[in-house]
Amino acid sequence: MKKVLSGMRPTGKLHLGHYLGVIKNWLELQEKHDCKFFIADWHALTNKYKQTDDLKENIKQMIIDWLSCGIDPEKATLFIQSGVKEHAELSLLFSMITPKSWLELNPSYKDLKFNLYYQYLRDFLAGKQVKIIQTPPSEDFDQAVERASGKVRNKIFEEYLREAFFRAFYNKKGIDFKGLKETLIKLGIQKKIVEEAVKNLEEGDVGKDIDTLGFLAYPVLQAADILIYKAEAVPVGEDQLPHIELTREIARRFNNLYDSIFPEPEAMLTEESKLPGIDGRKMSKSYNNAIYLSDDQQTVNKKVLEMKTDPQRVRRNDPGNPEVCIVYDYHRIFTDKDTVKDIDKKCRNAEIGCVDCKKILAQNLNRFLDPIRERRKEIEKDLPTYEKIFQEGTEKAKAIASETMTEVRKAMRLWEF
Structure with a gap:
């Protein structure tokens, strides 16, 4: 022990x-x-x-x-x-x-500080969903932007922001803010959103609350x-x-x-x-995409029905791919193995629709949460x-x-x- x-x-x-x-x-x-x-x-x-x-x-x-x-x-x-x-x-x-150097050189501290800066701008721009795709190493930024089209945006977006933050906060060389604005707008993000986010970054408002002794x-x-x-x-x-x-x-x-x-x-x-959260991103309160342990059955049912599924499966009779479906990720954890195998097979053969699949998941999630809910009621009474x-x-x-x-x-x- x-x-x-x-x-x-x-x-x-x-x-x-x-x-x-x-x-x-x-x-x-x-x-x-x-x-x-x-x-x-x-x-x-x-x-x-x-x-x-x-x-x-x-x-x-x-x-x-x-x-x-x-x-x-x-x-x-x-x-x-x-x-x-x-x-x-x-x-x-x-x-x-x-020693102060132990704290400043602690990779966990550096990564967390960097990620908080980075996450701020990404969250700020969350109104424009950017899907990640692989970008060939040999392809330069402008070429990749030209290649990205429609709803398929990129790893480019991610890598460009990472580079911007690295230069600003680690190397202290500053950012080409004009270029940053132009690039994000070119990626299809609304101009007003970009300008406000970059303004906050330029004026140093981003992350200033973590430049404290307490955080270090x-x-x-x-x-x-x-x-x-x-x-x-x-x-x-x-x-x-x-x-x-x-x-x-x-x-x-x-x-x-x-x-x-x-x-x-x-x-x-x-x-x-x-x-993942119900929208495919990391489950987080700030993303409003979480299923809480305190959610009632009706709320869980509603959230499960809102979950994203295989984007290639447009019609009920289209075969699906469970490997790219958020609902299937949940089934692997909250549904018994035999049922998971059955869902996998039926989804690929278009024998089960997404709504029916979600209803099975909602039922299993509620079964998992019911004992927690009952215990919660007892605690809240006293x-x-x-x-x-x-x-x-x-x-x-x-x-x-x-x-x-x-x-x-x-x-x-x-x-x-």
Whole structure:
């Protein structure tokens, strides 16, 4: 049995992507290990410090979602990060010994900052859907733009924006804003949308909320979150591996400077959810394309009927290709194997229509969500009682963190009060 720690930022109600990417794994871990799961409300401020109006409500919704899914306070310690002030104290002390270069060169930090800049403009231009196609390496940008036609846009769009952001924010050479405008308009994006988006980029409004000390140093706070409980393992996706390595470096540096207090935690690699949103993009609240764990049956039915299917299948008697159908991606997860094989065969032979296929999926999704919904109703009837579970868990976590901080202060020869 290992000491395991993991957390989630409270950004709203959880959707199926959260369940498959995080919660499902937690349900397995709590059966085998000494787990601590926390709501990372301080981390929610790193790039959304202005948007705190919904923070408390988001925390409540996360409490309900976790418990509704079966995260068990009898098997794991559940707590809220900001209720354990020792996290902040240890983070401050760690910041004293962490070289700035470790943070600036952390590939995870660089990628996240870059992706946030990049995602902003892509989201801004989302009114013009751009389909990705492969662009031959030998083909230059102008040729590729000329080749792209109709609804088929490109990887060109993506690569051009990536290059623009790279030049602006990494090499500090600036962007040819005039050229950027002309190119995006040439790709068929509305001129008004392009001009407003590029104006924001040109004036530096894009991403300015992440040029803060909190954003730069959030891996230090993350290290404190982990090490204050002397966690031995942290479930993360592959993109988070640099953070765990940085945590190990900080632990090693502290132990060498003062005393061997902290273990060097290992990463427990988890598979990222591949479930797309109902429009084919990544499932996200911001895209308004998610199926939430709290959605009722009618809402789920409506969303499933809105799902995109094989674009080449125009008529009911056209044979389909399940491999390019979002509905089939869901069937693979929420429908039994025999039925999936049957759907695959009938779709390819035009023996089943998309609407009928979607109705089968909606039925299976609702069957999966029904127990979660029932549990949710129970919790919502007496929410203060269930909130108390997190208060008690926070006190339990605080007691452990306090013991660790006593060791830390002693090791660092700080004044005892």
